[in-house]
Amino acid sequence: MRLRSSLLALALGLAAFAAQASEPIVIKFAHVVAKNTPKGKAADYFKQRAEALTKGAVKVEVYPNSTLYKDKEEMEALQLGAVQLLAPSLAKFGPLGVKEFEVFDLPYIFDNYQELNKVTQGPIGRELLNRLEPKGVKGLTFWDNGFKSFSANKPLKTPADFRGLKMRIQSSKVLDAQMRALGALPQVMAFSEVYQALQTGVVDGTENPISNLYTQKMHEVQKHLSLTEHGYLGYAVITNKKFWEGLPANIRAQLEQAMKESTEYANKIAKQENDESLEAVRKSGKTTIYTPTAAEKAALKKALVSVHEKMDDRLGVEMVQRIYKETGFDPSKL
Numbered sequence: 001m002r003l004r005s006s007l008l009a010l011a012l013g014l015a016a017f018a019a020q021a022s023e024p025i026v027i028k029f030a031h032v033v034a035k036n037t038p039k040g041k042a043a044d045y046f047k048q049r050a051e052a053l054t055k056g057a058v059k060v061e062v063y064p065n066s067t068l069y070k071d072k073e074e075m076e077a078l079q080l081g082a083v084q085l086l087a088p089s090l091a092k093f094g095p096l097g098v099k100e101f102e103v104f105d106l107p108y109i110f111d112n113y114q115e116l117n118k119v120t121q122g123p124i125g126r127e128l129l130n131r132l133e134p135k136g137v138k139g140l141t142f143w144d145n146g147f148k149s150f151s152a153n154k155p156l157k158t159p160a161d162f163r164g165l166k167m168r169i170q171s172s173k174v175l176d177a178q179m180r181a182l183g184a185l186p187q188v189m190a191f192s193e194v195y196q197a198l199q200t201g202v203v204d205g206t207e208n209p210i211s212n213l214y215t216q217k218m219h220e221v222q223k224h225l226s227l228t229e230h231g232y233l234g235y236a237v238i239t240n241k242k243f244w245e246g247l248p249a250n251i252r253a254q255l256e257q258a259m260k261e262s263t264e265y266a267n268k269i270a271k272q273e274n275d276e277s278l279e280a281v282r283k284s285g286k287t288t289i290y291t292p293t294a295a296e297k298a299a300l301k302k303a304l305v306s307v308h309e310k311m312d313d314r315l316g317v318e319m320v321q322r323i324y325k326e327t328g329f330d331p332s333k334l
C-alpha cells in the first residue's frame, strides 16, 4: 500500500515536472510602430530567431502599433514585469530618469549611420545601456531607425517658417529646446495619437524618419515634407533586469545570440526601409516633398546647433564631448 502511494506520488511529480519543462517561457515584446518599419521587422525577426535558437523553449509574442501599451505606459509596464521586451526611441528615456539618452536627439550630431554606429555599437553605447540598471532595466542593444525630417501643412524652408507652429515631439527636453530654437511650440504626445492630432489640427506638424511618417499615414494629413534630416531617431532594446537575470543561463545565452542577429538585421535594413518609404510617399502624391538648398540647410543648422550648448548641463558636457570626438562633430566649424 505504502509502495503504491509513493509510486503514485513519484508519477505525479514526474508529470508535473514534464508539464513544467514543456511549458514555454513567454516573452511579450511591445512596441508602438507598424510591423513594416525597421523596428517592427526587427522585432518579428527576433521572435523568429529566439524561438528557433531555443527550440521552442521560448515563445515571443510581439505586440506592434501600441496594441499593448502606449509610450509612457510601456516603460512602467516593463519595470513592473508586465511586459518583458521593449524598444523605445532614445528620446523617451528622460521620464525614466536616464536623461543622458537625449544626447542622441541633439540636432546634427550624427551626419550618417557610420558615425552613429561608432557610438551605439561602441563603449559609449554600452556605458549608456549600463546606466539603466539602477532603474531595474537592462539595456540589451541599440537598433537603428533613421534621420528625421520636418512636416507641416506649409512649406518649411527657413527657420522663420517654423515660427508659431505647434509641433509634436517625443518626451525629450532636447527636442523641446530644438523646437523652441526655431520659434515653434513643442507639444509632447504619445506616438499613437499623432495621426489624429495632425488630422484635427491639434498640432500643425511633426518630425519623423520617413518610415514612421509613411506607415502611420501622416503624409496624408501633412501637405508638406521637408527633407531636413536634422536629427536622429533610433532605439534601445530593453528588458526587465530581474526577469532577464532569472532566466536559465543557456536560454539567456540563446536569446542574447538572437538579439545579436536581430541587431545586425535591424541595422542592415533601416536605411533601405526609410528610402523605400520616401519613394512610397512620393508616389502617393499626397504631400509635397521639398529638398532644402545648401543655404537653407546651413541656416537651419546654425539655428539648431545652439541647442547643444544649452543642453550641456542636462546631458553632461563630458558625454557630449566624447560623442563629438567619436563622430568628428565640431561646433566651432559651423
Ligand code: LMR
Pocket: 032, 033, 039, 088, 089, 145, 170, 190, 191, 208, 212
Ligand atoms: C515617435 O514617438 O515618434 C517614435 O519614437 C516612434 C518610434 O518608436 O519610432
